[in-house]
Amino acid sequence: MEKEDLKNTWDKYNSKLEEITVINENLLKHTLKHRSNGVIDNMLRWEYFSMIEITIFLFFMLIATYKFMDDWRFLFSGIFITLFLICCIITGIFTIKNLNSIQLFSKSIVDIKQRILMHKKLVNRSIKILMFLIPPVIITFIPLGTKFIRNINLYDYPIFFLILSLVVIVFSYIIAFISHQTIYLRKFKIIDNSLKELEKYKE
Amino acid sequence: MKEDQNKFIRMINENQTIINKVCFGYTNNIDDRLDLKQEILIQLWKAYPKFNHKSKLSTWIYRIALNTAISNFRKVKRRIECKELLPDDYQIPELKNDLEMKENIIEMYKFIYQLDDLDKAIILLYLDDQPYSSIADIIGISETNVATKISRIKLKLKDRFEKIKKMEDMKQWKKKI
Numbered sequence: 001m002e003k004e005d006l007k008n009t010w011d012k013y014n015s016k017l018e019e020i021t022v023i024n025e026n027l028l029k030h031t032l033k034h035r036s037n038g039v040i041d042n043m044l045r046w047e048y049f050s051m052i053e054i055t056i057f058l059f060f061m062l063i064a065t066y067k068f069m070d071d072w073r074f075l076f077s078g079i080f081i082t083l084f085l086i087c088c089i090i091t092g093i094f095t096i097k098n099l100n101s102i103q104l105f106s107k108s109i110v111d112i113k114q115r116i117l118m119h120k121k122l123v124n125r126s127i128k129i130l131m132f133l134i135p136p137v138i139i140t141f142i143p144l145g146t147k148f149i150r151n152i153n154l155y156d157y158p159i160f161f162l163i164l165s166l167v168v169i170v171f172s173y174i175i176a177f178i179s180h181q182t183i184y185l186r187k188f189k190i191i192d193n194s195l196k197e198l199e200k201y202k203e
Numbered sequence: 204m205k206e207d208q209n210k211f212i213r214m215i216n217e218n219q220t221i222i223n224k225v226c227f228g229y230t231n232n233i234d235d236r237l238d239l240k241q242e243i244l245i246q247l248w249k250a251y252p253k254f255n256h257k258s259k260l261s262t263w264i265y266r267i268a269l270n271t272a273i274s275n276f277r278k279v280k281r282r283i284e285c286k287e288l289l290p291d292d293y294q295i296p297e298l299k300n301d302l303e304m305k306e307n308i309i310e311m312y313k314f315i316y317q318l319d320d321l322d323k324a325i326i327l328l329y330l331d332d333q334p335y336s337s338i339a340d341i342i343g344i345s346e347t348n349v350a351t352k353i354s355r356i357k358l359k360l361k362d363r364f365e366k367i368k369k370m371e372d373m374k375q376w377k378k379k380i
Contacts, residue, residue: 006314006360009307010330028212028244038245038271104270105250105263108343109324112270201321202344 044099051092058085064148073155074147077140084137091126098122114198121191128184131176138172139165211251214260215244221264221331228315228327229272243271259337265328266341273320314363318356325352 065078098119102112143154143161154161215222222243230236246267254263315323321342328338339346 006311007330009311028215038242038249039274041249102274104246104274105253105267107270108266109269109273109321109341110343112274113321116274202348 040099040102040104044096047092047096047099051089051096054085054088054092058082058089060148061085061144064144068144068147071155074144077144080140081137081144084133091122094122095119095126110198110202114195117191117195117198121188121195124184124187124191128180131179132173135169135172135176138168207251211248214251215247218261218264221261222268224327224331225265225268225272227312228323229320231316239272243268246271258340262333262337262341265333265337269324269327269341273324310367314360317363318359322352322356325349326356329353329356 061078061081065075065082068074069078098115102115102119104112107115142164146152146154222240225243226236226239230239247264250263250267254260258266315326318326324342325338328341333341335346335349338349342349344352
């Protein structure tokens, strides 16, 4: 099949495609009514939901920190977790900004592809950082949380707290390191290569 | 609202071949095709109030349909391997009696599926007689670049044709022996 044949086949095929039944109007109306959100809208909705959750948690942490700020250990935990949550909110804002910039109707294909890759890069980078940050956040949160909710001071049980911290750190860092080496390094390589290819494609 | 919806449905019915072509070009089974079609319709419906008639309607539909198909946000993105495809997978029931035509279409899709997403978009637009300026606008590259890409795709097509011809010659030669 050469170029002319391809073109002929395409034209004949088009005429056949036109014969395929007209999109069922009821089905179309149903689609518009019940699935009025596209994939990007759902992702945005999820981001907004996460932001609300994080803000509520931040509010809770601020109250707990303020309540036990006399003890430097609780104060340190509170500040650390608050900073972590603020970073999560900033990342969330960037993610929402990125998702909002993906306008399928006004941007070119290359541009959309670039934005999607940049978004994926940001999401993967955040997950990678989160994997390494979450263990210390959990360890610092447990004493403050138990003190705030149950009024139990875990620092009074240093051995138990030490064992708990070690278990959390060892397990979570093993998982984080393995996923970093196996999944994220590969993902970053693929995204970077695709971005380079897109740049070349535009030249 | 209802009037808008009716207008939109009329527009979709008039231009449904564009949506079908993109769906056929980027998916290889009915489920994915329906899923993509639904997603394209949603994106078109969302963008419909913002359509300003500055560009041609077909260009606008092509842009949204191709952007939706190419964006990897869809649930499943199966890599289409020509080896995995059987004639029935192409789902061209209207052509059951026209075997030669069906073979040609399968050959055409085998070629289209081999291209990467961007080249696939270029060839779909080219085969649909879209002017280079529209292709350049939809893809986001210069017109000269479009011409270069099309000539490269033609070279790939020629290579493929020669390979198929060689294989057919080999088969015939083996039969003779």
